[in-house]
Amino acid sequence: MNILVCDDDKEIVEAITIYLQQEGYTIFPAYNGREALEVMRNQEIQLVIMDIMMPVMDGTHAVMTIRKTSNVPVIMLSAKSEDMDKILGLNVGADDYVTKPFNPLELIARVKSQLRRYTRLGSMVEENSHVLVNGDLVLDDDKKLVTLAGEPLKLTPTEYKIVHLLMSNLGMVFSSSVIYEKIWQEDAYATENIVSVHIRRIREKLEIDTKNPRYIKVMWGVGYRMDKLD
Numbered sequence: 001m002n003i004l005v006c007d008d009d010k011e012i013v014e015a016i017t018i019y020l021q022q023e024g025y026t027i028f029p030a031y032n033g034r035e036a037l038e039v040m041r042n043q044e045i046q047l048v049i050m051d052i053m054m055p056v057m058d059g060t061h062a063v064m065t066i067r068k069t070s071n072v073p074v075i076m077l078s079a080k081s082e083d084m085d086k087i088l089g090l091n092v093g094a095d096d097y098v099t100k101p102f103n104p105l106e107l108i109a110r111v112k113s114q115l116r117r118y119t120r121l122g123s124m125v126e127e128n129s130h131v132l133v134n135g136d137l138v139l140d141d142d143k144k145l146v147t148l149a150g151e152p153l154k155l156t157p158t159e160y161k162i163v164h165l166l167m168s169n170l171g172m173v174f175s176s177s178v179i180y181e182k183i184w185q186e187d188a189y190a191t192e193n194i195v196s197v198h199i200r201r202i203r204e205k206l207e208i209d210t211k212n213p214r215y216i217k218v219m220w221g222v223g224y225r226m227d228k229l230d
Helices: 010-021 033-042 059-066 083-091 104-122 157-167 176-184 192-206
Strands: 002-006 026-030 047-051 074-079 096-100 131-134 137-140 145-148 216-219 223-226
Touching (some): 002 010, 002 033, 026 033, 047 104, 074 104, 137 157, 157 176, 192 216
Parallel strands (some): 002 026
């Protein structure tokens, strides 16, 4: 597995490289967003670890560019004082974030979790194949493809899993913590923002009018559900 690690602090890049190489991953370093995009153009990358605040090109703009052509998992790195930047990173397409200074074991666990979902979605192995249909929304779990009125939706692996969960349980309300535990497969802790940002991104791709959504509804203080449509 090839992982791109981008941070303007070379010591952080070197530390992450050591941790992940011990797990058997191949690391491609970059020190700003522009260098990261160059690596993406020339290498087959399965996961990106991207710092937010960097010179030349910051991580947010780099992720926006990556998302135009790739659904590869992205984990953002952020300082504790950069809460708004973390939310912005999730908004533009990141799948997860890790706060600096980080626990190496936590970073490794998040990397493995994202790669499991990504490789599972990209696998050609057939598992209980079926197609889910709700109104104009169609999810083909064999092809790992979601279409709306016949047009493919560009969903990240995390977004796909959330849509699959809601389409498989039409009318059922899921709290943010339950969604997090089912999708991220780890205990939920302070996850409201992470889930809400992913739901918002899905609705922007799915709904014609996000203020009056047809598919994903918010039950304030309770959670989220997908209504059944004819």
